[in-house]
Amino acid sequence: MLGEAEPQWLSEEVKTGTTIIAIEFNGGVVLGSDSRVSAGSSVVNRVMNKLSPLHDKIYCALSGSAADAQTIAEMVNYQLDVHSMEIGEDPLVRSAATLVRNISYKYKEELSANLIVAGWDRRGGGQVFATLKGLLTRQPFAVGGSGSSYVYGFVDAEYRKGMSKEECQQFVVNTLSLAMNRDGSSGGVAYLVTIDEHCTEEKVILGNDLPTFFDQ
Amino acid sequence: MLGEAEPHWLSEEVKTGTTIIAIEFNGGVVLGSDSRVSAGASVVNRVMNKLSPLHDKIYCALSGSAADAQTIAEMVNYQLDVHSMEIGEDPQVRSAANLVRNISYKYKEELSAHLIVAGWDRRAGGQVFATLNGLLTRQPFAVGGSGSSYVYGFVDAEYRKGMSKEDCQQFVVNTLSLAMNRDGSSGGVAYLVSIDEHCTEEKVILGNDLPTFFDQ
Numbered sequence: 001m002l003g004e005a006e007p008q009w010l011s012e013e014v015k016t017g018t019t020i021i022a023i024e025f026n027g028g029v030v031l032g033s034d035s036r037v038s039a040g041s042s043v044v045n046r047v048m049n050k051l052s053p054l055h056d057k058i059y060c061a062l063s064g065s066a067a068d069a070q071t072i073a074e075m076v077n078y079q080l081d082v083h084s085m086e087i088g089e090d091p092l093v094r095s096a097a098t099l100v101r102n103i104s105y106k107y108k109e110e111l112s113a114n115l116i117v118a119g120w121d122r123r124g125g126g127q128v129f130a131t132l133k134g135l136l137t138r139q140p141f142a143v144g145g146s147g148s149s150y151v152y153g154f155v156d157a158e159y160r161k162g163m164s165k166e167e168c169q170q171f172v173v174n175t176l177s178l179a180m181n182r183d184g185s186s187g188g189v190a191y192l193v194t195i196d197e198h199c200t201e202e203k204v205i206l207g208n209d210l211p212t213f214f215d216q
Numbered sequence: 217m218l219g220e221a222e223p224h225w226l227s228e229e230v231k232t233g234t235t236i237i238a239i240e241f242n243g244g245v246v247l248g249s250d251s252r253v254s255a256g257a258s259v260v261n262r263v264m265n266k267l268s269p270l271h272d273k274i275y276c277a278l279s280g281s282a283a284d285a286q287t288i289a290e291m292v293n294y295q296l297d298v299h300s301m302e303i304g305e306d307p308q309v310r311s312a313a314n315l316v317r318n319i320s321y322k323y324k325e326e327l328s329a330h331l332i333v334a335g336w337d338r339r340a341g342g343q344v345f346a347t348l349n350g351l352l353t354r355q356p357f358a359v360g361g362s363g364s365s366y367v368y369g370f371v372d373a374e375y376r377k378g379m380s381k382e383d384c385q386q387f388v389v390n391t392l393s394l395a396m397n398r399d400g401s402s403g404g405v406a407y408l409v410s411i412d413e414h415c416t417e418e419k420v421i422l423g424n425d426l427p428t429f430f431d432q
Contacts, residue, residue: 151369153394178369
């Protein structure tokens with residue numbers, strides 16, 4: 001017990017490793033994430049929900065450094081509350097994304113987190129915004145995190161314009177499952193959030209309910 | 217002209233960046249590669265054929281350092297010629313893969329190349345071997361090179377056992393195209409080699425004949 005070295009994972013930065021994805025459909029969005037948080041080679045949380053609400057109908061997906069990502073999300077959650085009280089109505093998705101982008105850009109040297117912002121508002125319907133490294137761009141879908149590299153080919157091949165809500169959910173679940181199989185920093189369960197005009201639905205898909213592929 | 221600095225691509229290591237793939241079908245194999253060779257940010261050869269013959273019905277696909285990969289291929293080509301003269305018949309694919317693996321393993325600290333070996337022999341039909349970092353493993357298909365990361369999800373989702381030769385060729389072309397779109401170090405044209413009992417067919421697919429996806 002004397003002079004026992006501190007476990008390595010206590011001094012490793014806690015990263016969310018991660019695979020995150022968001023996709024818009026006509027009338028809403030679907031966000032998805034895995035649930036693994038790693039510190040070096042240890043998994044420090046195997047059930048973390050990386051889909052964080054910024055407002056009733058606006059969510060963000062966290063990746064990169066866990067501390068940085070959570071802090072940005074909490075700050076923007078607060079700023080968006082204030083903003084929506086000031087304007088007297090629900091905020092636009094673009095506003096939320098701009099707030100995230102402002103923080104990511106101003107502190108781009110110090111932070112290492114990438115948030116995907118997605119939601120529904122009355123003016124623009126379902127929207128997905130990428131805010132990587134301080135840019136702001138609206139996209140039909142966005143993927144992020146370490147696991148995303150492995151599924152670029154899959155999403156490029158499989159994405160179709162005009163998919164329905166159920167097709168988008170299936171697309172997200174398939175993508176997460178493929179990435180979780182290949183990326184050591186992604187795994188656990190899959191969290192899904194579906195947002196449209198009428199409701200915001202959170203769902204968990206456990207490991208053995210995820211789609212399997214030829215080698216499983 | 218006095219004191220003009222040497223262009224920096226002259227001092228950068230020449231890597232084949234690359235996407236390579238090989239897949240077996242009942243009775244043969246299909247190999248595919250892109251054609252880009254980069255030195256830093258310069259493309260020094262945009263039409264290099266990375267599918268190198270080791271014997272009549274055994275090919276290898278080169279990735280990593282261009283010099284290392286070509287040298288390994290040439291050495292094994294020579295060793296295989298000698299070996300096939302000694303045994304008096306065509307060599308097995310496993311023998312070729314073993315020769316590649318022996319070099320990759322012995323010099324693993326000095327070399328940085330990864331060769332995928334694939335071909336047809338009378339004893340076991342079509343076979344694909346991966347030799348990454350000095351291992352030797354037979355697989356239904358193998359992908360390699362910097363572009364392969366982006367298509368792991370795609371090949372995991374799309375691969376089926378028992379595909380025909382034409383299905384395999386289409387699978388290879390789709391995979392190469394997706395990887396070439398996402399990886400900065402892969403591009404140019406696609407080279408295909410199909411090997412079966414009766415013939416070894418080399419093919420080139422030019423840029424505008426490659427499959428396109430939703431954003432093109």
